[in-house]
Amino acid sequence: VYVPISREQQGEFHGLIHEMKMYHEHFHIYFRISVAQVELLLAELGPHLRRQGNNIRELIDPEQFLATGDSFRTIAFSFRVGVSTVSQIIPQVATAIWDCLVDNFMAVPSTADWWSIAEGFQERWHFPLCCGALDGKHVQTKAPPNSGSMFHNYKGTFSIVLLAVVDARYRFCVIDVRGYGRTSDGGILANSTFGQALRAGTLYLPPDQPLPGEEHRGAQPHVFVADEAFPLRRELMRPFPGRLLPLEKRIFNYRLSRARMIVEGAFGVLSSQWRLYRRSMELRPEIAEKCVKATCVLHNFLRCWDERGAPAVRGVAPAVVEPLQGLGRVAANNSSREAVLVREKFMAHFSAEGAVSWQPKE
Template structure:
């Protein structure tokens, strides 16, 4: 059989195709060497991924089956460990996709697909164990911890919102433009006495106030309808003569005063009793500020304006919140207690609205006055007048 004569261009093309086929059949040397080197030093591994080696392996065992892909006749799939490493590196740094590309030797389109896929898998695989909707017993335990640690009785959580900077979507106008002059989505969170997120709502428009975000949330609807299953009303410690009081959430002045939602008294020249109440409430409310601080320090994507579409940014925010609980639970207990209940995230509604902070019911005003009187009498602490 006569040999076929190939031109120079055809020979170069053939050699290139053979080289590509060979490379596709090989393992990814960059990741292989990178992870192997990091595994030798747990400190460097933790600085790179924000998780220790043991925590990484635990997380990989949970999300690995969800993010694994099948090999084909043309190429081997990217291993689950590499997919998880890519996502964690982005959450830990907020680097651009091109920086991630240079580190892992993959394409930009590959990274843009892996990050939302893995972030979604992290949320789906961890939410039932680490951010489940609190039961009545859980709410009671949270209230007892707030009383023990922060001297605020009948408190089921601290509530606040955080603006997460992102780029404005095309044709969105001022929808995501906030009062700080940037574009953002809003993370609304309820935090317990141990700095853990118990309920989150992600995706509110940046232009909407915290009160408006609360009004548009399913959490607020459940709070108004009484379907959060909060514990029954109880007397304040040592204040049985004041009658049974509701369990409440504490928030700042951006939120409305309601029967189950306490906010500080407005103004500066206040009587001593009101100043004491504001101080005690602020002391408990700062827990949510601390949780946001730990979150943004651990996952530094919050320190940059994310070049992501809002729906992708929401997935990343939810992933970091449940990872925050994952790390805190492992540090505190060594192993989590597994419960199969509904997720605690609440999806934001599409309608917008504002809440007038001064439109409070008479019942809410009376509840706040009972707490104020309690803090200045039987609930007083020895060091509060100095503050």
Template sequence: MDEVNVLAASYLLRRSQVRRRAKRRRFWVHPILRRRLQHGEFHHLVQELRLDDGRFQRYFRLTRAQFDVLLARVGARVSRMDTNYRRAIPAAERLSICLRFLATGDSFRTIANSFRVGTSTASIIVSDVASAIWDVLVEDYMAVPTAEDWRCIAEGFQERWNFPLCCGAVDGKHVVLRAPRNSGSMFHNYKGTFSIVLLAVVDAQRCFRVIDVGGYGRTSDGGILANSAFGRALRNGTLQLPADRLLPGAEHRGPQPHVFVGDEAFPLRKNLMRPFPGRTLPRDRRVYNYRLSRARLVVENAFGILASQWRMYWRPMELQPEFVEKCVKATCVLHNFIQKSNSASAIRGPPDGDVEPLPGLGRVAVNNSAREAIRVRETFAAYFSAEGAVPWQNNV
């Protein structure tokens, strides 16, 4: 028995020595990384880009002024202290690494080689800075709307998109990622890819007002809405929507509730309008579907702008869903930050009559709806063909 114990002990000792040798690092800091200050992208290319605002904006998706404002907000949160062993990476460089990842979607190894930092260091920096961006900007650029905010949004939809009492357009976007380990079919969506869902409420200026990130790709947009905090508040009547109001020029129709507009994936509710189902529809219902489609374009446009600005959406992300959620939230609040900074360009809309209905309005599944919701939709349909008609709707 003693001989067996001795053999076992010697085996474990040899095994621990092999592991220790395997984990032994050749360098404390690789020589390539030591030359970060001399050859790193931030210390040379980025400083040269500051001399050309156009190239700087294409590189970071932010102008120099926007970058500096953002740095002033997040700098204190992402700064690290120097130690006796090494100097900390400055806050400006950490922000540059994060923005470059969001703007390109390149692998951490590629980003790390460009900025001359470790691959794991780049990953940690992106995670920390993305969280900091969300934390410091959300109160100013995506705060929970109040009743007065909803009223202002409704005025914007009426002025720009000719849809009164509309507090926002709702839709979902699939953010594609590599299949997480041991996740089964939870993230597998109807497009045949793996994803998490970004559910968003967008205002008339194409800014995100409410988002919900992290829903499983297999869940429908309606299911994501039902499980989200926004959906529960809408269902329970705790969303602080303004009181019912009269439609402009249609006092005889009585007060109507403020509503959100969505596509056929969402259920019909008193405060959530969706298209009429079917292909052969009466004229007033076809007009309603067009007007709803026209108002709903803002959420499609917002998703398009988001993906074109932050090209991490262009390829499947080989990251854990929790990491992807941080990046998605950061890009959404940065989208609002940029849109509101560029308010002059954000208020431009398409010329009247140039908007085509969104495809797919003819193939709508029937679902059971409350009588009140049906009444509200019928009232909007009648209004759009009478008092609320616009000159070009009959030509579309």
């Protein structure tokens, strides 16, 4: 929905967000966010984005870069400033966006937050005890100097990896940025703070409980859903491998894929909103990380908005955004017997009490 804003609000917004693409008086300006959202952004970011120099208030906003991915030289020409000025201000503003919004729109999930996410997956995607969909996205960058093949990925490009857990409403719950492009998704998970917390059991997930209507099968853990690139673990479900599978396994794969596609949808929305994802970033990895984090928290800001136009301040978040400290040893992909049993319980549930009307039946 495009909401027109008044000339007074345009003037205030021009003072905060540079008049790029808005400078002509005959232009009719529309935003994909509501007036209330604009006002909140102004209130939150204004004090951090304004710079004082030579008694002249200066402000350059990275919106042009986040929205288009243009080079620093192009942006410098558009704003009539030096390239070095742009190279300093863009990471500073990206950091300010993250620092101002992260506590309200990507806070570290508590046990109550995991409960809420699991209820959302049960209600919207018919996957019980699911605390999020997990996947990685390659963010293309130019090859950093003297990096060798560290950032070279299987697609033949150079990238850093955005590892993300997404809730049932396409909001980022947990992100981990700056994984090396050459590393597999399973390796990124193993070396991430989130993966380490998952293995150590320190994510504060809700206690085990029976699947709906299946108390006789016993309590089951809350899980995350992922594709076949990730290992099968007690709290991490992946599909059964192979093609010629029995009906029960095909049903499980379908139900898991239906819930897992939420993270693919979130990446798609992110790429459509911020065009810097459509080209290679000519940035150092640490600067690219700041921009990726800024777009992720802005994505949540735009989605965490209830029907009354006020921000929903439920946590979705990143206790996992610390940079990786090296590849280390990737954990073995062998599944424990307990993880196999958990997946079999979910498989049986989806073909019995948890069956839905549109899935195939014998």
